[in-house]
Amino acid sequence: MSAFKFTLNQKEVEVDAAEDTPLLWVLRDNLAMTGTKFGCGKALCGACTVHLDGQPVRSCSLPISAIGEKKVTTIEGIANGELHPVQKSWIAEDVPQCGYCQSGQIMTAVALLNNNSNPTDEDIDEAMAGNICRCGTYVRIRRAIKRAAKEGNS
Amino acid sequence: MKDKIVKIDRRTFLKTTSISATGLLLGMHFSCTNTAKKLMGDPSANFSPNVYLNINGSGDVTIIAHRSEMGTGIKTSLPLVLADELEVDWEKVKVVQAVGDAKYGDQNTDGSYSVRMFYPIMRKAGATARRMLEQAAANEWKIDVSECKAKNHEVINSDGDVLGFGYLADKAALLPMPEEHEVKLKSPEEFKFIGKKTSIVDLEDIVTGKAIFGLDTKLEGAKVALVKRPPVAGGKVKSFNADAAMQIPGVQKVFEITSPGFPLQLDAPLGGVVVVADNTWAAMKGRNALKVVWDNGVNGNYDSDAYMETMMQKAKVKGKVRRKQGDADKALQAASKKVEAEFRVHHLSHAPMETPCAMAHFKDGKIEVWAPTQEPQWARGAVGGAVGLEEKNVTVNVTLLGGGFGRKSKPDYVVEAAIISRESGFPIKLLWTREDDIQHDYYHANCAQHISVGLDESGAVNAWRHRTVFPAIGSTSNAKANEPSGAELSQGVLDMPYDIPNVSCESNNASAQVRVGWLRSVANINHAFAIGCVLDEVAEKRGVDPAQNLLDLLGNDRNIDMDALSKEFWNYSEKLEEFPWNTARFRNVIEEVKKLSGWGKSMPAGSAMGIAAHRSFLSYVACVVEVKVENGKVKIPKAYYAVDCGVAVNPERVKAQFEGGAVFGASIGLKSKITVKKGIVQQGNFDTYEVARITDAPVETEVFIVPSNEKPTGVGEPPVPPFAPALCNALYRVTGKRIRQLPITV
Ligand code: FES
Ligand code: FES
Numbered sequence: 001m002s003a004f005k006f007t008l009n010q011k012e013v014e015v016d017a018a019e020d021t022p023l024l025w026v027l028r029d030n031l032a033m034t035g036t037k038f039g040c041g042k043a044l045c046g047a048c049t050v051h052l053d054g055q056p057v058r059s060c061s062l063p064i065s066a067i068g069e070k071k072v073t074t075i076e077g078i079a080n081g082e083l084h085p086v087q088k089s090w091i092a093e094d095v096p097q098c099g100y101c102q103s104g105q106i107m108t109a110v111a112l113l114n115n116n117s118n119p120t121d122e123d124i125d126e127a128m129a130g131n132i133c134r135c136g137t138y139v140r141i142r143r144a145i146k147r148a149a150k151e152g153n154s
Numbered sequence: 155m156k157d158k159i160v161k162i163d164r165r166t167f168l169k170t171t172s173i174s175a176t177g178l179l180l181g182m183h184f185s186c187t188n189t190a191k192k193l194m195g196d197p198s199a200n201f202s203p204n205v206y207l208n209i210n211g212s213g214d215v216t217i218i219a220h221r222s223e224m225g226t227g228i229k230t231s232l233p234l235v236l237a238d239e240l241e242v243d244w245e246k247v248k249v250v251q252a253v254g255d256a257k258y259g260d261q262n263t264d265g266s267y268s269v270r271m272f273y274p275i276m277r278k279a280g281a282t283a284r285r286m287l288e289q290a291a292a293n294e295w296k297i298d299v300s301e302c303k304a305k306n307h308e309v310i311n312s313d314g315d316v317l318g319f320g321y322l323a324d325k326a327a328l329l330p331m332p333e334e335h336e337v338k339l340k341s342p343e344e345f346k347f348i349g350k351k352t353s354i355v356d357l358e359d360i361v362t363g364k365a366i367f368g369l370d371t372k373l374e375g376a377k378v379a380l381v382k383r384p385p386v387a388g389g390k391v392k393s394f395n396a397d398a399a400m401q402i403p404g405v406q407k408v409f410e411i412t413s414p415g416f417p418l419q420l421d422a423p424l425g426g427v428v429v430v431a432d433n434t435w436a437a438m439k440g441r442n443a444l445k446v447v448w449d450n451g452v453n454g455n456y457d458s459d460a461y462m463e464t465m466m467q468k469a470k471v472k473g474k475v476r477r478k479q480g481d482a483d484k485a486l487q488a489a490s491k492k493v494e495a496e497f498r499v500h501h502l503s504h505a506p507m508e509t510p511c512a513m514a515h516f517k518d519g520k521i522e523v524w525a526p527t528q529e530p531q532w533a534r535g536a537v538g539g540a541v542g543l544e545e546k547n548v549t550v551n552v553t554l555l556g557g558g559f560g561r562k563s564k565p566d567y568v569v570e571a572a573i574i575s576r577e578s579g580f581p582i583k584l585l586w587t588r589e590d591d592i593q594h595d596y597y598h599a600n601c602a603q604h605i606s607v608g609l610d611e612s613g614a615v616n617a618w619r620h621r622t623v624f625p626a627i628g629s630t631s632n633a634k635a636n637e638p639s640g641a642e643l644s645q646g647v648l649d650m651p652y653d654i655p656n657v658s659c660e661s662n663n664a665s666a667q668v669r670v671g672w673l674r675s676v677a678n679i680n681h682a683f684a685i686g687c688v689l690d691e692v693a694e695k696r697g698v699d700p701a702q703n704l705l706d707l708l709g710n711d712r713n714i715d716m717d718a719l720s721k722e723f724w725n726y727s728e729k730l731e732e733f734p735w736n737t738a739r740f741r742n743v744i745e746e747v748k749k750l751s752g753w754g755k756s757m758p759a760g761s762a763m764g765i766a767a768h769r770s771f772l773s774y775v776a777c778v779v780e781v782k783v784e785n786g787k788v789k790i791p792k793a794y795y796a797v798d799c800g801v802a803v804n805p806e807r808v809k810a811q812f813e814g815g816a817v818f819g820a821s822i823g824l825k826s827k828i829t830v831k832k833g834i835v836q837q838g839n840f841d842t843y844e845v846a847r848i849t850d851a852p853v854e855t856e857v858f859i860v861p862s863n864e865k866p867t868g869v870g871e872p873p874v875p876p877f878a879p880a881l882c883n884a885l886y887r888v889t890g891k892r893i894r895q896l897p898i899t900v
Contacts, residue, residue, distance in 0.1 A: 001403065018403065021435040029433040034370040035363020037556070039507050044840040047507060052759070054414040075363030087361040094353055094806060097814055098225030099360035100367055100507040100556025121853070128848045132840060134507045134557050135225045136817025137810070138851040 002045060006067045008033075009077025019065035023057075024048045026064050035075040039132065046131030049104040050074045056111040060129075075103035075110050078110060086110045089148035097135035106132050109145050118149050169240050201323040203283045203479070205257050206236060206276070213307060213320025215240070215247045220258035221268045223251070223356070224506075224558035225814070226870045227807035228268045230354045232276050235269075235803060239280025239340060241304040242319065249355045254336070254530025263528040264563045264672070266771035266868025269803055273866050281339050285332045289884045291317045292880035338484040342863055343802075351806040356554065367556045368511040368526035369583055376513065376581040377406060378437045379574045383594050385428035386450040386833035387668045388416025394427050398443035404436025405429060407578050411570070416452050417633050418669050421536040423570035424594055430578045450833055456667035458830040459599060462498055465602035465623040465664050469496070473621050473660035474637065477648045477720035480656035482608075485617035489608030493691045497605070497684035498895040501828035501845055502598035504673055508556020509569035509591040514574070515581040520547045525568045526555035533565035537572040559818075562674040564596055589838040596671025597828055599624040601680035605688045606684060608656070613696045615707060617656040620647055622681065625666040636663040638677070639720030645770060647679020647718040647876070652735060653709030659720070668830060674818055675871035678770045679878070683896060686766030686879025690886065700883060701748050701765050711738035726772050726868075733865065739774045741745070742860060743767060746796035747776035750858050760784065761791075764883030766876040771868025773799040774860075777816075777876040779852075781884040788824060788885065788900055793852040795873060800864035808869045813858040815873025820846040823878040827897050887893040 005014045007032070014087070015030040022041075027033040027050070036059055039047030043058040044120050050059045051073040078084040083091070085132070094103045112119055112127040120129070124145055201209040208216040219238055223229035233249045252258050260271060284304045291309035292299040294317060301312045307319045342349070359365040384390060396408035413425025427446055431437035462822050472483075486492065513536075514524035521541055527533045530550040538548040555562055571584035585595075608617030615729035624644060628635030638661050640648065647659045673679070693703035713734040716723040725733060747753070750765060760783050767776035778794040792817040802808045825844040829836045837843035882893040889900065 017433075018435060021433075021524075025434045028369075029435075032372060034366075037367070037508070038369075038585070039509075040840050042588070042839050042841070045507070045588075079362060083358075086685070091353070091357055094357065094810065096225075096354070096357060096360045096809055097227075097363050097559045098223075098555060099356065101781070102360050104364045106361060123341045125849045130847075132845060132847060133504060133817075133846060134509065134559075136814030136820075136846070136851060138817060138846075138848040139813050139853070139855050141811075141848065142853070 001011055004064050004067070007071040009073055010036050015064070017064050020063045023050065023059040023062045023064055023067065023072065027059065033076060037100055037103055039101065039104070046108060047101050047104040048133065051107060052113040054111065054114060055113065072121050075107060084110065085152055086113065086148045089144045089151065092147060093140045093144040095137050095140040097137055101131060101133045105133065105141055109141070109148070112145065113148055117153055119145060121131060161398045166650055177446070178786040182790045189798070191418050201283070203286055204279045205773050207260040207283055207328040208277050209319055209323040210503050211320050211323055212317050213246060213323070215242050215251050215319070217247055217254045218258070219249050220252040220261050221272070222261070222263040222530070222552050222555055222558070224263065224528060224555035224562065226811060227354050228263065229356070230352060231269060231804045231807060232272050234272055234347045234352055235276040236280040238345055240284050241306060243307040244347065244352065246307060251552050253552065254534040256531060258739065261529065261531050262563065263558070264560065265726070266870040269866045270772065270868065273801070273803070277339050278337065279358040282332060282336050285337050286326040286329050287319060287322045287333065288336070289329055291527040294325065295705045302710050307519045308389040317874055318759060347734055348801065348803050349805060351720055352804055354807070365554055367554050368524070369513065369585065370712040371513055371524045371553065373513050373515060373581045373583065376583050377430050377432060378434045378580065379428055379430045379571070379578070379582050379584045380437045380441045380587070381411070381426045381428050381570065382444050382446055382589065383424045384413060385416030385447055385593070386448070387424070388418055388451040388453050390415060390425060390451060390533045391427060392447040392449045394447065395445040398438040398445070399429055400795060402436055402440045404432040405440040405745045406431055411577070417629070417631050419631050420671070421532060421565050421569060422568055423566050423573065428574050430574065430580060430582070447681050453667045453833040456830050458501060458828070461667070462500070462600060462602055465600070466496060466498070467837060468662035468664070469602045469604040469621045473662040475658055475660050476640070476643055476722055477657060477659035479719065482617045482619040482656040482658035485535055485656035486606050486608040486610045486619060489617055490611045491695055492611040493607040493688060493695055495605055495691065495892070495894055496689055497603040497687065499601045499680045499683060500896070501600045501668070501830070502673055502822065502826050503592050503595045503837070504561035504830050505592060505843060505845060506555070506557030506559055506561055509586040509588055510562065511583070511585050512568045512571035513581070513583050514571035516541060516572065516576040519543065521575070521591070522549040522551070523568055523572060524551045524553055525571070526553050526562055527565060527568055528555065528558045528563035529565060533568040534562070536565045536569050540569045541572050541576045559674040561595065564671060588840065591836050592839065592843050593835040595668040596630070598673040598679065599627065599670045599677065603680065603684045606741040607688060607692050609695060615652070615654050615692060618650065618652070618654045619660070620650065621656045621660045621662070622647055624677070624680065625664045625670050627670050627672060629666040630670045633665065636665045637661060639666040641724040642677045643678040643722065646685060646768070648723050649716055649735065649769070650685065651714055651735060651740060651769070652707040654707070667833070668835070675770060675874040678768065678871070678875040679822060682766065682768040683879050686768065686876060687882050687893065690764070690883040691892065699754065701744060701753055704744055704765070704767055705741055708737050708741055711741065728772065733867065735769070740767065740769060743774045743796040743798050745879045746860065747794055750796060750856055751778040751780070753778060762884045762887030764880045764885070764887065766879035766883065768876040770872045770875055773869060774799060775872045779877065779880040779884050781881065781888060783888045783900065786900055790820060790852040790881070791854070793855045793877070795855070796858045796860065797869070797872065798862060799869050800862050800866040803866060805859050808859055809857045811869045812873040813855045816855045816877055817846050817851045819874050819877025819881070820851050822874070822880045822896055824850055824897055
């Protein structure tokens with residue numbers, strides 16, 4: 001076990017964990033931050049997506065020792081006083097069914113829109129293909145991303 | 155315990171007794187809940203006229219959601235029905251998830267019947283309470299109740315005086331239950347929520363990460379458990395060595411839990427070796443370090459590809475006749491043209507995004523569990539039975555489910571967590587990894603079918619012979635149940651609606667060598683695929699448009715007396731008089747989907763549309779899929795559905811179920827396949843067991859809901875069956891190759 005310090009949702013946190021522990025389990029087990037979900041453990045489904053310095057990463061496959069000085073943002077950290085525009089467009093389009101994959105979907109979508117304010121269908125396909133939704137909310141995910149882009153650009 | 159299993163067994167199709175629980179439940183719910191006496195002398199008392207509803211003195215309304223939320227929106231839709239009749243302000247309603255308890259009536263969230271079964275009950279619950287509030291106001295004003303009308307959380311009289319629900323709550327609580335005839339249901343024009351859009355109650359919690367799923371409850375001192383299960387269904391631990399596992403820092407205990415062997419049970423764990431650790435990562439490492447020697451038991455030679463061919467041999471010979479009109483064999487011999495085809499569908503895994511998981515705390519002769527379960531009453535009974543406690547000492551809290559699709563109606567994983575908590579002495583969070591989930595599921599039954607259709611000289615279809623072979627769900631737990639039940643065959647085979655004079659529907663025996671269970675729309679998947687594809691071939695033989703072919707074969711508009719066609723016919727536990735098999739409604743969805751999709755319009759090269767229609771869970775669905783083949787890759791630019799599901803309580807969520815059902819269908823059509831070799835499932839995670847991603851799914855899905863005042867019927871499962879055959883038929887139009895096996899290989 002070693003001590004690790006990192007920035008989580010703009011706050012300094014410190015945890016004691018084995019150094020190969022995936023960030024996902026540090027978040028869920030050590031920090032009781034359960035918004036980030038387990039879906040596959042192998043970087044195949046995107047349910048565990050968080051941001052590392054603003055870029056989407058699969059926290060199930062990222063050891064805590066690899067984080068260093070980088071800043072971690074989770075689904076709990078993207079609203080800033082009010083909901084993030086992507087969260088708002090997710091609500092406007094009634095995207096979730098069971099909701100389980102949606103933290104990961106939203107985190108991937110936020111990163112996409114940060115990098116590309118006006119994504120095409122192909123851009124959306126490419127960015128979102130790593131996030132599985134077994135309930136099949138894809139048509140609404142696509143609509144919600146386009147809505148957020150439109151509202152962000154207007 | 156025995157009784158319990160019989161009761162929840164409606165979905166295992168071992169029986170076909172048609173019980174409409176509605177009437178019974180009503181009596182039960184409404185008679186035991188009049189709390190008037192108890193409330194005498196308690197001025198702060200709440201108004202709880204039935205188990206689903208509470209109104210306090212501030213007018214806050216709590217409605218119990220007793221069915222499990224796994225993504226269908228049921229936690230919102232049923233409370234909404236009660237709220238509509240009650241005339242409440244939805245903003246003042248809090249929806250609370252029920253624990254597993256028989257007092258709520260059926261809680262088995264499965265079989266697409268939640269709305270169908272509880273729509274009348276919830277309406278009556280709301281209307282009864284409304285009437286009592288109106289009566290309470292009438293008493294205050296000393297006028298007749300007929301002059302009082304509840305509207306939006308208040309009661310108003312003809313002079314325009316107003317009393318709020320909060321003010322009236324404790325007064326209403328003292329009133330006797332109204333007589334049956336005094337309770338007036340709204341007319342459809344008066345509905346304020348039913349038929350309109352309402353967002354799900356957990357929407358904001360979900361998008362902010364606050365929603366609580368199976369493992370999100372905070373439980374002080376909980377340890378994490380993982381189980382290494384026998385790789386072959388029905389296998390057992392011969393011996394194990396825990397030394398290396400115990401060396402992993404954080405691993406607390408390693409022990410064996412036993413298995414019932416084969417046949418397996420629908421509610422018992424598989425056994426294996428448990429690792430209990432301080433955190434998930436230590437449990438994973440500990441489990442990896444375990445050394446276990448297995449006894450593979452009776453299924454160590456199961457090879458699913460070889461078994462498919464064994465089943466196909468049986469599908470090609472005369473089987474047990476389960477429906478018969480005329481003489482199909484003779485008519486086929488005399489037919490001037492024939493269509494004959496074999497169809498194969500492999501095992502499938504549910505793979506909900508949230509794997510099975512549960513939290514359990516066994517303490518002081520009681521146990522409390524938190525679980526994403528579709529069937530909390532079954533879980534309660536099974537947990538009690540497994541840890542030796544009476545039901546009253548078992549509490550089953552139902553969290554949100556991260557998808558279910560039938561997997562989470564089986565309580566095996568809840569029982570597993572309970573046993574581990576009792577054995578280890580810790581509160582336990584039990585996690586199944588994705589590999590655990592995919593390798594130890596209750597798989598969709600693999601199925602071999604052979605269909606022969608005969609045409610006479612005029613091109614009329616006069617013979618239909620459908621042979622299907624698949625392991626019955628019942629054979630998972632009963633080795634003798636190796637012939638599909640009438641209920642399983644009524645999912646596409648016995649209920650074949652086309653007007654054909656000579657019909658023979660046959661089955662043959664097969665047995666489960668892995669755990670087999672129900673998966674979203676169950677045997678309808680296999681049968682709708684085969685029938686949907688074969689009818690497309692019949693259209694071609696007849697030289698008519700495939701949609702027109704369906705309409706031609708359907709014959710005159712009528713209610714089909716399916717009970718007369720096969721004494722084994724099962725109408726999803728409902729009587730045909732209540733829920734007829736109506737060909738006009740079936741015809742109508744076909745016509746509507748043609749309009750919606752612009753059926754028949756010319757398509758660019760490499761693109762085409764296909765159609766299929768299927769009634770399941772008492773709903774009528776027609777589906778058109780548009781495909782585009784590019785460099786050998788299948789794209790689905792659009793899917794279209796027309797559905798007649800009676801009253802659509804929350805049409806927006808009905809649409810969502812169809813959008814999602816199309817994606818589920820795309821997984822079945824294009825991606826998913828479980829194979830078993832030497833008894834071991836060959837897939838393990840989403841790299842080998844693929845499901846549809848955004849790039850595979852329809853880019854758009856349009857849904858037309860037939861406006862209707864008929865009784866509500868299923869929407870969770872019905873979108874799935876017609877999707878794959880519509881897709882196959884579309885692909886045929888592009889490639890010229892008939893598809894007779896799922897998933898499709900292009
Ligand atoms: S859990 Fe990390 S990608 Fe699936
Ligand atoms: S909403 Fe259920 S998995 Fe995406």
